[in-house]
Amino acid sequence: MISPYKMEQLLQSKPNFSIDDALKRGWELYKETPILLSLFFFIYIGIAAASSYWLEDFSFIISILISPALMAGFYLVANKISRGETIAFEDFFTGFNFWFPVVVVNLVSGILTGLGILALILPGIYLGVAYAFCLPFVLFAGTEFWTSMELSRKLITKIWWRFFAFLLLLVVINMVGLLFLGIGLLVSGPVSLLAVYAAFEDLAGSYLADDDQKVNLPHEPEP
Numbered sequence: 502m503i504s505p506y507k508m509e510q511l512l513q514s515k516p517n518f519s520i521d522d523a524l525k526r527g528w529e530l531y532k533e534t535p536i537l538l539s540l541f542f543f544i545y546i547g548i549a550a551a552s553s554y555w556l557e558d559f560s561f562i563i564s565i566l567i568s569p570a571l572m573a574g575f576y577l578v579a580n581k582i583s584r585g586e587t588i589a590f591e592d593f594f595t596g597f598n599f600w601f602p603v604v605v606v607n608l609v610s611g612i613l614t615g616l617g618i619l620a621l622i623l624p625g626i627y628l629g630v631a632y633a634f635c636l637p638f639v640l641f642a643g644t645e646f647w648t649s650m651e652l653s654r655k656l657i658t659k660i661w662w663r664f665f666a667f668l669l670l671l672v673v674i675n676m677v678g679l680l681f682l683g684i685g686l687l688v689s690g691p692v693s694l695l696a697v698y699a700a701f702e703d704l705a706g707s708y709l710a711d712d713d714q715k716v717n718l719p720h721e722p723e724p
Contacts (some may be wrong), residue, residue, distance in 0.1 A: 502643035502644065503642040503643065503644060503709055507708045508652065510708055511656065511705060511708040512652070512654070514656050515659070515676075516659055517702065518660045518664065520663065520667045520670065520700075521580050522703065523667065523697075523700040524692075524696050526695075526696065526699035527693065527694075527699050528692055528693045528696075530695040530698070531688070531692045532581060533582045534582065534588060536690075537588065537590055537593075538695075540579075540583035541575065541578075541593045542575075542592070542690045542691045542694075543575075543687055544684075545571050548563060548567065548571070549568065549674065552564075556599040558630075562683045564603060564605070568597075568607075569606075569608075569636070570596040570597045570599070570603055570604070570702055571596060572596065572603075572607075572636060573595075573596030573599050573603045573640055574592070574593040574594050574595050574596030574638055576596075576640055576694075577592065577593075577594070578592050578593055578597050578636075578638060579678075579694070579695050579698040579699075580640075580641065580698070580716055580719070582723055583702060583715050593619065593678045596601070597677060597724070599639065599640060599719070602639050602645065602646060603639055605646045606635045606646035606649050606650065607635070607636065609647075609650065610632040610635050610646075610650055610704070611616065613632075613650075614629045614632065617629075619676065619701040626665075628714075629659060630655050630657060630659065630664055631654040631658055632650055632654060632657075633657060633668065633697060634649075634653035634657060635649050635650050635653045636649075636702050637698065637701045638705070640719045641701075641719060642705075642709055645716060647698075651683055655674075656704060660704075667696075667700065670698065671697075672692040674692075674693060675689045675693055678690065678697060696706065702715055702716055
């Protein structure tokens with residue numbers, strides 16, 4: 502778990518975020534194991550599509566209870582690739598080891614973002630961007646949901662407009678991927694998520710790392 506001293510250092514830092522570097526790093530990570538990454542992303546969106554079709558009004562159950570753990574597994578794999586470790590397909594499902602904390606942080610941040618959108622729209626957009634690192638902080642800093650949300654919000658707020666432009670660019674990239682019969686999305690989707698992980702590693706990784714590692718192994722969140 503991140504120490505209070507490191508947490509304070511992180512929040513006092515002046516982040517220098519490069520959109521270009523995050524995208525390049527995301528692509529580099531993707532090239533390490535493209536087939537597994539695209540296959541998992543296909544399964545991820547396939548589960549979402551199937552739940553919408555078969556469960557209809559109850560598809561939100563999947564998005565609340567299953568999707569966060571799958572996304573956590575993707576970030577854990579990204580971490581292993583970044584550390585130069587060999588991955589296996591079952592590694593994508595290790596996010597279920599953190600099921601409760603990732604479900605809680607995803608649910609609470611989603612509710613607050615939704616309330617912000619219902620209120621005045623702009624607060625919701627602000628929170629939607631600012632909470633982008635909630636899940637990585639739960640996994641790699643070991644902090645509970647509210648601390649993770651606040652770390653994410655306070656860190657990203659310092660570069661909010663640039664990070665908003667980064668996420669907007671990722672949306673455009675994935676829309677282009679959809680134009681190629683949806684097949685391009687199997688590349689653009691994983692690369693986009695890896696770029697978000699790369700941004701997290703760039704901005705927060707040095708405060709969570711051992712001397713010879715970019716980001717520590719996952720932590721159990723604090724109670």
